[in-house]
Amino acid sequence: MDQAEAPSNTMVLEFKEDTALTERSGQKRQDGERLLLPHEAVYRLDFHNQELIFSRWNVSLGGHGRVTITGISQHWTPDLTHLMTRQLLEPIGTFWRNAGDPDESRLKCLEADMQEFGERIAELAKVRKVMYFLFAFKDGAEAAKLLCSVAFRGENDC
Known part of the structure; x- marks a missing residue:
């Protein structure tokens, strides 16, 4: 799951922080809203x-x-209402x-979930030009240290 060179028929899309949306965190919470927490950020993929x-x-x-x-x-809005909370995708990556792991050790993940999540993104890309994602950084992880x-x-490359 670490960085790798992409073959010529592969398109690599980088998650980019949407700072304008992330900066809305810390607003006053209204009844029924779930605002961004300080360790969360909104990222996007453009298809x-x-x-x-x-x-x-x-x-x-x-x-x-x-x-x-x-x-x-x-489409992301500054709050996640109860309705919108039900519209978060599964699985979560x-x-x-x-x-205690060495810094150069491979990252761990639940590979079946990550496969399903990637397939779900590809499926949703058929009807969207942009997708938004909520990134949460915990246990010492920092956005500045993540790629x-x-x-x-492409479907025609099979």
């Missing part, structure tokens, strides 16, 4: 090609910690490295 087949995740994290990635099934992308191949 220039919408006919994709999931290939693999490319994730590297400096140090130790846990990064949880949750897809949002609709989680990558981690324990505190995260997902690789796809």
